[in-house]
Amino acid sequence: MCLAIPGQIKAFDADQQFATVDVSGVRRKVNVDLLREDGLDEDDWVLIHVGFAMSKISAAQAEEQLRLLTMLGEAAAAIEEVEGYQFDDEDDPWPSG
Amino acid sequence: MKYVDEFRDGRLIESAAKEIRRLADPGRHYRIMEVCGGHTHAIYRYGLKDLLPENIELVHGPGCPVCVLPMGRVDDGLDIAETSGAIFTAFGDMMRVPGSKGSPLEYKARGMDVRMVYSPLDALKIARQNPDRDVFFFAIGFETTAPSTALTLRQAKAIGVENFSVFSNHVTIIPAIRAILDSPDMRLDAFIGPGHVSTVIGCRPYEFIARDHGTPVVVSGFEPLDLMQSIVMILHQLNEGRSEVENQYARVVPWEGNLPALRALAEVFTLRPYFEWRGLGFISQSALGLSPAYAAFDAEVRYEVPGVRVTDPKAAQCGEVLKGVLKPHQCKLFGKECTPEHPIGALMVSSEGACAAEFQYRFRIEELEILEQ
């Protein structure tokens, strides 16, 4: 639970609350509220924790984090987690608050 | 030195190991606590112990959220969901954690509606999809996870979801460290500070440890080289008679933490006067309950909480292991009655738990030895 998952921002939702990220080829939406003040752009890398982007990182750091997950035997679980996020399906868009 | 060849930074790690041997005073025994369960997992997985001289002892800390949860809280959560007929949602880490009448998975097998989620937002989504059912989210985690629960609650309030409640078991790391520092049977020379908790709270909250207790803190990343470098930094401090908070993981951890996350915590949560931790007992102001503004979403307001207190099974020594007084294999049940397949305590369930980490590590050593033969 403590190990964060690296993802790259691909697109922002209209309300800027959620963004589509790419995690090793898997695309899902995550909440980016906590990083909006830092200024977040497309192609930026972030560390994701339970559906929320928690920190902005460099591309090199993202690569390192992925390697770390692999080394810890957690890479598959991380992808499974990202695939498991249910809150962003297209048929039932998330209402903005 | 079993694993060092597997690492990309194998050579750098060797040289860090050499530096550690050079810096460590052979006449001294060092006890260094890694606070975070992610670090515990990494230390075993990498076999870092094999790289350190004998007089440097790594003591596993309390930073595994499901491990520190007393069994009574697990029972309370399951009891509320069972009595109220609510849908019980929780992270995967929680699913196999034993309560006194079974784990969430076992309740599920007995017919309760138990659903694993990967994010608190998923639990909220389940509530929106099931407007005629109550949905109960069993929230766990330190400051890394608590902001996610806070933002989910903010959203639930903004869109007016009425059938969603949170049973908060969020805990905060500083009071636990304080309790360990104050406990008489604990002598520690330094702390390896948690990586991801610190992305939220920053490094400042650790300053009292260095200042008032004279104990160095180095916030560390999770790679083998990070951990080795953190130990080098700690030894430098100890040799030079310094005690400071240093940030080895500055590439991810900002000194001031994440302000929006801290603001969300302050808005949604309030510090409980006290909370029970497994092994550490009641610690004042160490856990987060929902603030009055979020009472409508507070499972402890919405439902009757039985508030049961159950002690761990007699022979189980989870408390001592959590405090760092015993090593996992010193528990009488380790690897016998208690295994990852049949966990007696939560420390054997979570990959961040010291018992599971040590069990997997031993298993891997045996595997390697068989391969070598």
Ligand code: SF4
């Ligand atoms: S081996 Fe099992 S019972 Fe013993 S301390 Fe670890 S989790 Fe608890």
